[in-house]
Amino acid sequence: MNVPELIRKKREGGVLAEDEIRHLITGFLSGSVEAYQISAFLMAVFFRGMEPSEAATLTRIMMKSGRIYDLSSVPGIKTDKHSTGGVGDKVSLVLAPLVAAAGAVDPMVSGRALGHTGGTLDKLDSIPGYRWDLTEEQFRRQLEKVGCAIIGQTDDFVPADKRLYAMRDVTATVESIPLICASILSKKAASGAEALVMDVKCGSGAFMASEEDALKLARQLVSIGTELGMKVSALLTQMNQPLGTTVGNALEIHEVLDVLEGKGPADTRDVTVELGAEMLVHANLAASHEEARGKLNGLLDDGSAMAKFQEWVAAQKGDPRIVENRALLADAPDRAGFDAPRAGVIQSMNTRAIGVACNVLGGGRVVSSDTIDHAVGLEVHLKVGAEVKAGERLVTLHHRGGKGLEEARKLLAEAIVIGEEPVKPLELVIARLDATTA
Amino acid sequence: MNVPELIRKKREGGVLAEDEIRHLITGFLSGSVEAYQISAFLMAVFFRGMEPSEAATLTRIMMKSGRIYDLSSVPGIKTDKHSTGGVGDKVSLVLAPLVAAAGAVDPMVSGRALGHTGGTLDKLDSIPGYRWDLTEEQFRRQLEKVGCAIIGQTDDFVPADKRLYAMRDVTATVESIPLICASILSKKAASGAEALVMDVKCGSGAFMASEEDALKLARQLVSIGTELGMKVSALLTQMNQPLGTTVGNALEIHEVLDVLEGKGPADTRDVTVELGAEMLVHANLAASHEEARGKLNGLLDDGSAMAKFQEWVAAQKGDPRIVENRALLADAPDRAGFDAPRAGVIQSMNTRAIGVACNVLGGGRVVSSDTIDHAVGLEVHLKVGAEVKAGERLVTLHHRGGKGLEEARKLLAEAIVIGEEPVKPLELVIARLDATTA
Numbered sequence: 037m038n039v040p041e042l043i044r045k046k047r048e049g050g051v052l053a054e055d056e057i058r059h060l061i062t063g064f065l066s067g068s069v070e071a072y073q074i075s076a077f078l079m080a081v082f083f084r085g086m087e088p089s090e091a092a093t094l095t096r097i098m099m100k101s102g103r104i105y106d107l108s109s110v111p112g113i114k115t116d117k118h119s120t121g122g123v124g125d126k127v128s129l130v131l132a133p134l135v136a137a138a139g140a141v142d143p144m145v146s147g148r149a150l151g152h153t154g155g156t157l158d159k160l161d162s163i164p165g166y167r168w169d170l171t172e173e174q175f176r177r178q179l180e181k182v183g184c185a186i187i188g189q190t191d192d193f194v195p196a197d198k199r200l201y202a203m204r205d206v207t208a209t210v211e212s213i214p215l216i217c218a219s220i221l222s223k224k225a226a227s228g229a230e231a232l233v234m235d236v237k238c239g240s241g242a243f244m245a246s247e248e249d250a251l252k253l254a255r256q257l258v259s260i261g262t263e264l265g266m267k268v269s270a271l272l273t274q275m276n277q278p279l280g281t282t283v284g285n286a287l288e289i290h291e292v293l294d295v296l297e298g299k300g301p302a303d304t305r306d307v308t309v310e311l312g313a314e315m316l317v318h319a320n321l322a323a324s325h326e327e328a329r330g331k332l333n334g335l336l337d338d339g340s341a342m343a344k345f346q347e348w349v350a351a352q353k354g355d356p357r358i359v360e361n362r363a364l365l366a367d368a369p370d371r372a373g374f375d376a377p378r379a380g381v382i383q384s385m386n387t388r389a390i391g392v393a394c395n396v397l398g399g400g401r402v403v404s405s406d407t408i409d410h411a412v413g414l415e416v417h418l419k420v421g422a423e424v425k426a427g428e429r430l431v432t433l434h435h436r437g438g439k440g441l442e443e444a445r446k447l448l449a450e451a452i453v454i455g456e457e458p459v460k461p462l463e464l465v466i467a468r469l470d471a472t473t474a
Numbered sequence: 475m476n477v478p479e480l481i482r483k484k485r486e487g488g489v490l491a492e493d494e495i496r497h498l499i500t501g502f503l504s505g506s507v508e509a510y511q512i513s514a515f516l517m518a519v520f521f522r523g524m525e526p527s528e529a530a531t532l533t534r535i536m537m538k539s540g541r542i543y544d545l546s547s548v549p550g551i552k553t554d555k556h557s558t559g560g561v562g563d564k565v566s567l568v569l570a571p572l573v574a575a576a577g578a579v580d581p582m583v584s585g586r587a588l589g590h591t592g593g594t595l596d597k598l599d600s601i602p603g604y605r606w607d608l609t610e611e612q613f614r615r616q617l618e619k620v621g622c623a624i625i626g627q628t629d630d631f632v633p634a635d636k637r638l639y640a641m642r643d644v645t646a647t648v649e650s651i652p653l654i655c656a657s658i659l660s661k662k663a664a665s666g667a668e669a670l671v672m673d674v675k676c677g678s679g680a681f682m683a684s685e686e687d688a689l690k691l692a693r694q695l696v697s698i699g700t701e702l703g704m705k706v707s708a709l710l711t712q713m714n715q716p717l718g719t720t721v722g723n724a725l726e727i728h729e730v731l732d733v734l735e736g737k738g739p740a741d742t743r744d745v746t747v748e749l750g751a752e753m754l755v756h757a758n759l760a761a762s763h764e765e766a767r768g769k770l771n772g773l774l775d776d777g778s779a780m781a782k783f784q785e786w787v788a789a790q791k792g793d794p795r796i797v798e799n800r801a802l803l804a805d806a807p808d809r810a811g812f813d814a815p816r817a818g819v820i821q822s823m824n825t826r827a828i829g830v831a832c833n834v835l836g837g838g839r840v841v842s843s844d845t846i847d848h849a850v851g852l853e854v855h856l857k858v859g860a861e862v863k864a865g866e867r868l869v870t871l872h873h874r875g876g877k878g879l880e881e882a883r884k885l886l887a888e889a890i891v892i893g894e895e896p897v898k899p900l901e902l903v904i905a906r907l908d909a910t911t912a
Contacts, residue, residue, distance in 0.1 A: 043646035047520065072513035076645035079517035082485065207514035208481035 039063070039073050047080040054093045061097050061196055071203060078200070078209040086214035088256065092263035094214070098222035101196035105143060105172055107228035110179045112141045113267075113319040114228050117311050118220055119235040120243050120253070121153035123391035124278035124416070126288040127235065128156045128186065130295050130308045131315075133344035136183030137335045138312070138328075140319045143179055144186045145193065145227040149400050149408070152241070152391030154285070157188050158400075162286040162410040164364055166354035178351050183344070185352065194223050213253050217260045224266075231267035231318030233311050234258070238466055239276030241387025247272065247466060254467070258474035267318045269470035273307055274462050277385045277419045280304035284399040284413010286366040287434060293359060296342040303464055309333060310465055366411035368434035374445055376424040380454040385420055389451035396440035396447070397433065412436055414444075421461040424454060477501070477511050485518040492531045499535050499634055509641060516638070516647040524652035526694065530701035532652070536660035539634035543581065543610060545666035548617045550579045551705075551757040552666050555749050556658055557673040558681050558691070559591035561829035562716035562854070564726040565673065566594045566624065568733050568746045569753075571782035574621030575773045576750070576766075578757045581617055582624040583631065583665040587838050587846070590679070590829030592723070595626050596838075600724040600848040602802055604792035616789050621782070623790065632664050651691050655698045662704075669705035669756035671749050672696070676904055677714030679825025685710065685904060692905070696912035705756045707908035711745055712900050715823045715857045718742035722837040722851010724804040725872060731797060734780040741902050747771060748903055804849035806872035812883055814862040818892040823858055827889035834878035834885070835871065850874055852882075859899040862892060 037059045046052060052060075060077060063069030086094065107114050115135070119125055132142045146168075149155030160166045168188035170178065178185040197219050204210045224232055234257045237243065238250035254270035261268030273279075280301040282291045294300030295308065313328035322328035335341045346356035358364045394400055398409035415432040418424060431448055435441050475497045484490060490498075498515060501507030524532065545552050553573070557563055570580045584606075587593030598604045606626040608616065616623045635657050642648045662670055672695045675681065676688035692708035699706030711717075718739040720729045732738030733746065751766035760766035773779045784794035796802045832838055836847035853870040856862060869886055873879050 040644050040646045047517070047646050070509075070644070072509040072641060073645055075510035076513040076517045076647060079485070079514045079521075080646075083517075083521045203510060206478050206508070207511055208478045208485050208518075209514060 039069055043073060043077045043080055046077060046084055049084045051087050051090050057090070057094050058097050061094070061101070065101060065196055065199060074200070075203055075207040075209065078204055078207060078212070078215065081215060082209050082212040088259040088263050091214040091218055091256070091260045095218040095221045095225065095260060095264060098194060098196040098200070098218055099225045102192040102194050102226070103172070103190060104226045105175060105228040107141075107143055107176060107179065110141055110176060112139070113230050114141045114143050115231040115315040115319045116142050116144055116224060116227065116229040117233045117235060117315065118224055120237050122237040122275040122279055123153060123241040123387045124280050124283045124288065125154065125237070126159060126280065126282075126292050126304065127308050127311060129159060129289070129292040130304070130341070131312055132184040132186055133296070133348050134308065134332055134335060134341040135312050135315050136348065137340045137344040138316055138331055139321050140183060140315055141179050142184040142315070143175065143228045144184065145189055145223060146186055147189065148404070152388045152395065152400070154283070154288070154391075154400065156186060158408050158410070159285050159288050160186060160354070161408075162289045162366055163349060163354040163358060166349065167352050170352065182348050182351050184348050189223070194226050197222050213256050214260070216253060217256050220257065221261055221264060225264060229266070231315065232261055233314035233318070234268065234270035235307075235311055236270050236272050237275035238272045239274060239387060240385065241278065241391055242275035251467065254469050255474045258469050258471060262471045262474075269314050269318070269468065270474070271310060271314070271468050272466040274303075274464050274466060275387055276462055277387055278390055278416050279307065281416050282413060283390060283394045283416065284397070284434065285408065285410040287413040287415065289358070289365055290362060293362070296336065296345050298337045305336065307464055309336075368411040368436050370435045370437060372433045372435060372441055373429050374431040374433060374448045376426055376428045376430050376454060377449070378454055379424060379426045380456055381459050382418060382420050382422050382424060383453045383455040383457065383459055385453070386451040389447045390414065390416070393444040393447040393451070396443045397435050398439055409436060419461070421459045477507055481511060481515045481518060484515060484522055487522045489525050489528050495528070495532050496535050499532070499539070503539060503634060503637060512638070513641055513645040513647065516642055516645060516650070516653065519653060520647050520650040526697040526701050529652040529656055529694070529698045533656040533659045533663065533698060533702060536632060536634040536638070536656055537663045540630040540632050540664070541610070541628060542664045543613060543666040545579075545581055545614060545617065548579055548614060550577070551668050552579045552581050553669040553753040553757045554580050554582055554662060554665065554667040555671045555673060555753065556662055558675050560675040560713040560717055561591060561679040561825045561832075562718050562721045562726065563592065563675070564597060564718065564720075564730050564742065565746050565749060567597060567727070567730045568742070568779070569750055570622040570624055571734070571786050572746065572770055572773060572779040573750050573753050574786065575778045575782040576754055576769055577759050578621065578753055579617050580622040580753070581613065581666045582622065583627055583661060584624055585627065586842070590826045590833065590838070592721070592726070592829075592838065594624060596846050596848070597723045597726050598624060598792070599846070600727045600804055601787060601792040601796060604787065605790050608790065620786050620789050622786050627661070632660050635660050651694050652698070654691060655694050658695065659699055659702060663702060667704070669753065670699055671752035671756070672706065672708035673745075673749055674708050674710050675713035676710045677712060677825060678823065679716065679829055680713035689905065692907050693912045696907050696909060700909045700912075707752050707756070707906065708912070709748060709752070709906050710904040712741075712902050712904060713825055714900055715825055716828055716854050717745065719854050720851060721828060721832045721854065722835070722872065723846065723848040725851040725853065727796070727803055728800060731800070734774065734783050736775045743774065745902055747774075806849040806874050808873045808875060810871045810873060810879055811867050812869040812871060812886045814864055814866045814868050814892060815887070816892055817864045818862060818894055819897050820856060820858050820860050820862060821891040821893040821895065821897055823891070824889035827885045828852065828854070831882040831885040831889070834881045835873050836877055847874060857899070859897045
């Protein structure tokens with residue numbers, strides 16, 4: 037098969053056949069297709085897009101490039117959630133034990149923080165002793181026993197995605213919706229998930245800032261996932277302000293525990309329940325979203341979700357006593373306030389800048405080799421639409437000896453806009469799509 | 475400078491600044507910019523194009539990547555022609571001595587055949603003894619003394635073009651008009667040319683089959699060349715049939731000699747005179763195209779052009795006695811005829827297929843390492859619009875022991891379409907553009 041001809045076909049808007057895509061991807065991995073040919077192909081995909089069936093084929097070929105978790109011995113429909121990434125997004129840590137408490141099986145393979153968004157594995161590293169490196173057998177057994185597990189990606193997990201993503205990152209071809217979909221879905225399929233809810237974040241703290249772009253991504257995720265034979269739905273959720281009240285690894289664990297105690301910020305709880313309801317319906321564990329919501333709220337309120345959280349954390353060698361003794365969590369030595377410079381109403385929040393503010397305190401990564409300070413971060417006390425007095429505390433910064441403090445304050449001063457106009461609180465779930473509506 | 479950001483800028487339709495283009499191109503040559511980044515950039519250029527000033531900057535940076543012939547000591551405006559490549563296109567071999575006979579200086583740096591089109595250097599190799607590897611000093615002296623020279627590209631001649639072209643060839647990014655223009659013009663500028671006429675071939679035997687595409691290319695060649703400070707005009711010329719009556723290296727030398735003797739096919743002579751007239755006007759050697767045409771026709775008719783041809787060939791160690799003794803040219807041992815299968819009018823010729831027919835006889839290259847049989851080729855006796863009788867000789871094939879003969883016949887049978895309808899002879903010059911009309 038002639039590689040330039042395959043690139044040309046995509047360049048001219050053609051739809052590649054399965055053997056053609058396989059030739060490109062497996063050739064790239066084996067070295068018979070050059071990196072400079074793949075990058076030209078990826079740029080052609082950026083401009084020409086892919087048909088859902090074509091992207092599904094790409095996804096399948098990528099998925100088969102490495103280890104695939106065989107969960108056929110685990111009873112029930114394996115269901116999972118994927119978020120496109122946001123600021124303060126700690127949903128997975130509540131959601132996995134919550135749906136497990138409802139009888140679902142959630143095989144979650146997570147990633148690390150990069151850029152302005154946090155990473156689930158980094159948040160889990162705040163729990164003393166937590167191990168994300170289960171063997172396949174341990175993963176399977178834990179899913180059978182506990183119903184949920186959150187593990188990291190081994191080197192042989194979807195290597196095609198690793199290689200392609202590294203290439204896209206240095207060739208300005210990250211922002212291609214079919215390539216994003218193939219990257220996400222190949223990993224979810226390889227993890228053994230059969231049903232998915234996609235949490236497509238939308239707003240200033242999200243990968244997709246505009247509702248239009250987020251909808252496009254959500255639609256293609258649902259279409260391509262459906263082509264792959266999965267049950268897929270998607271929620272577009274709010275990222276024009278941080279989710280909940282905390283940004284930063286250990287601080288977010290506090291919020292996770294708050295929500296599991298039936299307390300905590302309403303937005304974090306509500307979006308978790310909404311996403312969980314999708315999963316329960318997908319897994320035939322509820323007949324309707326309403327029924328599922330009721331069930332999940334009950335499990336949060338009666339302590340079942342918290343009990344499942346402790347069971348899960350302990351199964352992965354984490355210390356479950358953090359629930360009773362939060363002093364076991366990392367705590368930054370210093371606090372500083374960021375106060376309202378004037379009275380008024382919070383008009384908007386540049387949420388990406390708030391994520392970056394957490395990073396400059398030491399709580400995130402700019403390049404993947406950066407180490408993370410799990411203790412630092414931000415408490416965001418007020419959100420868009422709130423009336424504030426001059427000098428009122430908007431954010432508490434948890435820092436270590438002033439590291440990054442001035443830059444973080446500067447970012448917050450620019451990020452949080454206070455004005456005269458009344459502003460309605462932001463809606464949490466902007467849209468819902470499934471195979472019948474995508 | 476961040477390479478992915480530069481790629482992204484072009485991807486989003488931005489216009490790159492000089493230092494940005496230099497960073498990419500010189501970085502690619504030095505190895506600090508990866509091949510996979512350049513190929514993604516080239517694909518982005520394919521989709522987004524380049525402003526004329528931007529393409530001129532790219533051209534200048536490419537031109538400066540290697541040896542530049544300094545012809546400032548040679549008096550007069552150095553003027554040259556470039557053809558985008560066709561079948562039977564032996565124009566350069568008549569044109570260079572013809573304009574030199576008129577007092578012009580033509581520093582021609584030529585290439586080899588690849589694909590279905592011939593190469594000037596390969597045609598020159600049919601002349602016993604001809605050397606294309608002059609030193610810069612020899613090139614300059616010959617231009618001073620003779621007025622024309624046709625040499626080949628040394629390894630250090632526009633290495634950026636060699637590297638970029640090799641990359642484009644394997645990444646389906648050849649067909650980008652600004653990249654084509656930069657490739658052509660960087661080499662012409664490095665050869666010392668100050669004024670150019672572009673022979674943009676148009677039709678089934680050309681790189682640009684449609685008039686629309688050929689016009690686009692011609693317009694950009696003129697715009698970018700003008701941005702570079704050159705005098706540039708362009709003729710769109712006919713390539714829906716071979717030029718002249720011969721296709722194949724030594725056979726084309728026969729036709730060159732015929733034209734220089736004041737005979738030969740009218741289309742070869744006329745298109746040479748049209749292109750030469752552009753060059754004489756550019757070089758201020760004629761006040762009008764009409765005056766220039768008169769001058770050039772006179773030089774063909776009175777033997778001056780032939781005398782200059784012999785002087786030039788001898789200066790480059792070629793045997794000038796080929797003029798008196800054509801038996802010195804390679805001659806294929808065998809002849810075969812291709813006759814009209816029916817009576818009618820020649821409706822059309824797939825000219826690319828006719829070029830390929832010459833190749834399969836051994837007269838061209840499919841890959842650059844192929845060796846060429848200079849003796850083989852085709853005589854095309856009749857062209858589009860001609861009335862033919864059943865069994866009338868259309869083409870004489872000069873072959874060597876039947877090599878490729880059957881395939882060549884098959885190609886001709888498909889290429890030459892005979893029908894009932896009367897067809898007008900094809901016009902030779904389809905359009906003319908210069909800086910005021912491009």
